[in-house]
Amino acid sequence: MMQQQTQWDEKQLQFVAAMQRYEGGWAYLFFNKVVAWLNISLQIFLVILAVRLDVGFGWHIFAVVVAFVLADLVSGLVHLYMDHNDHYASVVGPFIAAFHLHHDTPRYTDRSIIHVYVDESGSKQWLVVFLIVFSFLFLFTATPPLLLCIGAYFAVFSSLSELSHYLCHNSQATTVRLLQRLWILLPKKHHMQHHRIDNVNYAFLNGMSDPLINWIARNYYSGYRSGTELHTALYQHNRQAHNIPLNR
Numbered sequence: 527m528m529q530q531q532t533q534w535d536e537k538q539l540q541f542v543a544a545m546q547r548y549e550g551g552w553a554y555l556f557f558n559k560v561v562a563w564l565n566i567s568l569q570i571f572l573v574i575l576a577v578r579l580d581v582g583f584g585w586h587i588f589a590v591v592v593a594f595v596l597a598d599l600v601s602g603l604v605h606l607y608m609d610h611n612d613h614y615a616s617v618v619g620p621f622i623a624a625f626h627l628h629h630d631t632p633r634y635t636d637r638s639i640i641h642v643y644v645d646e647s648g649s650k651q652w653l654v655v656f657l658i659v660f661s662f663l664f665l666f667t668a669t670p671p672l673l674l675c676i677g678a679y680f681a682v683f684s685s686l687s688e689l690s691h692y693l694c695h696n697s698q699a700t701t702v703r704l705l706q707r708l709w710i711l712l713p714k715k716h717h718m719q720h721h722r723i724d725n726v727n728y729a730f731l732n733g734m735s736d737p738l739i740n741w742i743a744r745n746y747y748s749g750y751r752s753g754t755e756l757h758t759a760l761y762q763h764n765r766q767a768h769n770i771p772l773n774r
């Protein structure tokens with residue numbers, strides 16, 4: 527027993543402790559719910575304000591397209607950063623550890639798409655900050671209306687990127703497959719490269735930003751196979767020993 531314990535390194539032990547904090551109490555899961563509802567209520571608030579702005583229909587379409595492109599890019603950059611983050615012992619360590627489990631998840635728990643939208647919005651803490659700043663701009667400054675529209679739609683697409691990723695893993699529906707073939711949703715074959723090959727295809731909404739993100743990853747990041755992916759080993763070992771399924 528002692529011999530086996532000494533083979534686990536510091537990061538693997540920190541990872542297990544972080545997951546115990548995440549799964550063992552109510553605080554982190556409750557925080558996810560607060561984040562989810564803040565994200566969704568602020569998105570509804572901003573979209574209602576955006577569609578009431580004095581902006582022509584054509585400019586709204588333009589804002590949707592720009593927001594779509596930006597949301598894909600940002601989803602990939604945040605994912606790239608998070609996949610290389612190993613601060614498990616920090617106060618946000620449990621969120622980081624829980625995030626790393628996505629590489630070992632071939633299929634998620636089946637839920638309705640609204641349920642997925644709400645649940646997955648709960649892991650987007652950065653989006654709450656963005657939405658609060660944008661609400662402030664909407665209410666108290668003379669920010670150009672087009673920019674406000676782009677911001678509101680960007681926030682919605684950011685949550686939709688998580689749904690797109692979920693559908694990529696879980697859905698065989700004809701409409702979903704068609705939207706994936708049109709690169710409106712994240713195509714399965716393209717995204718599965720992220721699970722099979724190190725340090726590629728991080729974008730979650732439709733993958734159009736991946737050529738740029740892959741270039742950034744190649745030049746500035748080491749990849750997760752030799753880093754954070756090794757840190758889950760002790761947690762997975764314990765989980766398998768106790769026959770506990772991955773439940774997300």
Ligand SMILES: [Zn+2]
Binds near residue numbers: 609720
């Ligand atoms: Zn990843």
Ligand SMILES: [Zn+2]
Binds near residue numbers: 628691717721
């Ligand atoms: Zn995936």
